[in-house]
């Protein structure tokens with residue numbers, strides 16, 4: 001079956017067909033983090049969503065090229081750099097490293113390319129020059145370069161492809177120099193910002209004098225450089241629809257590099273926000289958790305990833321610690337089932353459970369219906385537990401179940417339960433207890449059982465003999 005996704009551009013669920021004539025290659029760009037601080041798990045909801053899109057496309061057999069930029073120069077960063085007194089690269093480097101670490105803890109595959117804005121100043125300048133040459137950008141009296149919405153619209157192009165805009169409010173020539181602004185402040189936006197005293201050492205030379213790029217042009221320049229002027233998928237959180245993505249379209253299509261009839265991006269996907277008590281989780285509201293906050297509370301990356309993957313990407317989702325607790329319980333149910341399957345199977349089988357795979361992919365084909373996909377997995381867990389309990393599952397069936405799980409988990413990436421290392425001392429005690437039982441010294445066997453319990457290990461008697469697990 002074909003994959004269907006909701007395209008913000010057409011406001012409808014569409015069948016996904018890549019631009020690649022062979023139907024195999026997919027170019028995917030996700031707006032990456034602004035490295036001015038440690039990212040919160042709201043940000044990571046969007047990155048886990050992008051990771052799911054990539055993994056599911058790979059599951060479907062596509063060859064994905066996943067690009068995620070690092071925004072390492074923009075308004076917020078400059079403000080923080082000024083306050084900290086550290087050089088730009090040193091300041092952003094620490095948050096970039098933390099971001100990569102967190103991405104890994106959350107089980108996200110590393111994007112194939114992660115371009116930094118500060119390493120693409122040449123491409124950014126060239127793109128602005130092109131826009132000036134085509135009449136869509138101009139240098140203002142303050143030395144900055146702006147994108148002219150009037151000129152762009154006057155050429156028959158549409159500004160407002162992702163959102164409806166009220167142009168009656170637009171006063172030609174009015175400008176906005178901040179990277180972030182509301183729809184109501186619709187105005188010409190900055191492509192290049194002239195150097196100000198408060199920018200400190202953060203500036204580059206350009207044909208328009210010293211300055212730095214605006215945030216929006218960074219993504220246009222880096223995405224088109226790596227994926228070409230026209231590519232398949234562009235992803236971000238819903239707060240990026242306006243102005244960031246609308247401006248990216250205007251800049252990229254304004255430069256006119258696309259083949260005739262092609263757009264800058266074929267499918268725009270936007271993830272809904274992670275909320276806390278009805279409000280967007282954000283730095284400015286102070287209602288955020290970083291991954292590190294949650295790890296310090298004893299939760300694991302896979303529990304947080306699981307929780308983020310239980311909600312449909314277009315639905316806002318309320319984050320709570322209770323939700324994380326239930327995520328833990330759900331994962332334990334999967335883990336226990338897998339452990340029993342491993343014991344019975346011995347090895348992973350070549351056969352797979354075709355009905356489970358088909359139910360799983362039918363759900364995800366439907367605009368990434370994760371609830372349906374998890375539903376199929378938990379039905380399978382229940383059925384497997386029943387068959388294990390009534391001994392109607394053989395080793396081949398268990399091996400097939402494990403093989404299928406591996407395939408599904410390549411998409412959800414919550415991983416197999418980590419094999420717990422049993423210390424030698426505990427193993428010795430277990431063996432001593434077995435020996436005591438063999439010698440019918442049950443008193444001694446019970447004493448050893450209690451000793452193990454006091455050390456945090458419980459004995460489980462299985463058909464394959466006794467083993468210990470963490471209490």
Ligand code: AMP
Nearest residue numbers: 033034042043045046236237273274281
């Ligand atoms: P930033 O580092 O601020 O540029 O944001 C990185 C990504 O996180 C962007 O795609 C944002 O849309 C996204 N984002 C920010 N806050 C949230 C949230 N509460 N829930 C989901 N995504 C978010």
Ligand code: ZN
Nearest residue numbers: 031032219244
């Ligand atoms: Zn971007």
